[in-house]
Amino acid sequence: MTSIAPTNVEAPEHLPPIFRWHEMQQKAALNPDAHWMDLAMRLAWFTAPTQALSASGLWFEGGKLNACFNAVDRHLETRGDQLALIWQGEAADEKRELTYRALHREVCRMANVLLQVGVKEGDRVAIHLPAIAEGVIAMLACARIGAIHMVLFGGFSAEAIADRIADADAKLIITADVGRRGPKRVPFKKTIDVALTYLSPDQVKTILVMSVTHEDVPMQEERDHLLAPSSPQRRMRFPASRAMRMIPFFCFIPRGARASRKASCTARAVTSPGQASPRMWFLTIVRVMSSGARLISAGLPGIVTWLTGHSVMAGQS
Secondary structure: OOOOOOOOOOOOOOOHHHHHHHHHHHHHHHOOHHHHHHOOOOOOOOOOOOEEOOOOOOOOOOOOOOOHHHHOHHHHHOOOOOOEEEOOOOOOOOOOEEEOOOOOOOOHHHHHHHOOOOHHHHEEEEEEOOHHHHHHHHHHHHHHHEEEEEOOOOOOHHHHHHHHHHHOOOOEEEOOEEEEOEEEOOOHHHHHHHOOOOOOOOOOOEEEOOOOOOOOOOOOOEEEEEEOOOOOOOOOOOOOOOOOOOOEEEEOOOOOOHOOOOOEEEEEEOOOOOOOOOOOHHHHHHHOOOOOOOOOOOOOOOOOOHHHHHHOOOOOO
């Protein structure tokens, strides 16, 4: 087994046993199935798997869960009033704190907005937002429905965005009017509008626009809608999807020439746990978060948060 932690570094005593790499390696080497099943059973399953890796090479075959349910719902009874998400803007006074209960409410509201505009299980949603709490809320709302999300880096050109929308076959985009990056303003909505000129008119059916700077941006009738998931009329309940089929959590499209890259839809959100593969540090994070520890995901969505944002912030709050 390949070592993930440096072999000459021992885990500090204050860390939970799950972070003691060598102990984990020894246990996994002696009985891999028991090791991964022990970690998997720390999650909330709708239908529990009977083994970790089947003879056909499938992880947690037959198991059914929802990433949003595990990130939010399962904590409501015992930790509903504990902080689940802390968003810090560039200015010291720009801060937003959401408890698990508040996060659950916002995610359900967002899920109902998506449902209202026609998003359903298996649909692909492109998220093109600055570093705001709604980015995480949108990811969780997609997982709750069983939709597949793709995060678009705010610094991509219109051409790069158009390529990724086409590659992922996204039918809906969640974006912002204008974003802030230090003293600069980033024209999120304008960039999306230009990107769509490279695509067929029927590629994207709906654009939801989040007001961040509250600046006026062009809105196309019927296609573009202001996103206001927190409005009182939005229902605050939405059951997590229990889809019977394998639905990926998100699509990740790497940088590089379009001909050499391929959309990778991974981390099954509905029917298997997070990064259901040998990359099962997902389960390590779940266990550590259960102790009340805080994890930091820094950077713009689509850079550092391409993977930490999906696998930590949106999968294992």
